Amino acid sequence: MTVQPIRLFGDPVLRTAADDVVDFxxxxxxxxxxxxxxxxxxxxxGLAAPQLxxxxxxxxxxxxxxxxxxVNPVLSFPDEEEQDGPEGCLSIPGIYIDTKRRQxxxxxxxxxxxxxxQLVGTGLMSRCVQHETDHLDGVLFLDRLDAAGRKDAMKQIxxxxxxxxxxxxxxxxxxxxxxxxxxxLFSSGx
Ligand SMILES: [Zn+2]
Numbered sequence: 001m002t003v004q005p006i007r008l009f010g011d012p013v014l015r016t017a018a019d020d021v022v023d024f025x026x027x028x029x030x031x032x033x034x035x036x037x038x039x040x041x042x043x044x045x046g047l048a049a050p051q052l053x054x055x056x057x058x059x060x061x062x063x064x065x066x067x068x069x070x071v072n073p074v075l076s077f078p079d080e081e082e083q084d085g086p087e088g089c090l091s092i093p094g095i096y097i098d099t100k101r102r103q104x105x106x107x108x109x110x111x112x113x114x115x116x117x118q119l120v121g122t123g124l125m126s127r128c129v130q131h132e133t134d135h136l137d138g139v140l141f142l143d144r145l146d147a148a149g150r151k152d153a154m155k156q157i158x159x160x161x162x163x164x165x166x167x168x169x170x171x172x173x174x175x176x177x178x179x180x181x182x183x184x185l186f187s188s189g190x
Contacts, residue, residue: 007050007053015138020056031056034052038052061129070109075133076108077106083127094156
């Protein structure tokens, strides 16, 4: 069984920046397997290691039947084009809010064996890559919303059955002003 429990909004691990992967070893490959299997079990479009409580810079994705993972991703944006559409997060289940993202992204990183890889994403894949990379910085898609969107989101979250009022979550204001790095994984399945 490699499906792991997903940490929910309010868990401090989701607010902690992850460390670069240094050892491309058996442990990393187990983590990648857990990420992919848990993501697919939940019907998500992406899952970042901190969502499984692991503070390493790696995430998995499953967008339009393109399934994979990337380690130590570094994002760049080839143009200024933006997109706006519903985004959600497996750590904030059931909440979908329109979130602005860059339309196109290039992620440079490594595969689980330490070989360099490049992931070029547009549309939903670009949204996913920005959302998951934000997770590695302790940033959630809620942080990307304007004041009205954030208010709407928090209202929905407080009403959600999974929400634990004893562990009040924090929402950051403008984590990266200008939105160089996008956050937020939309999740296709839930
Ligand atoms: Zn997420």
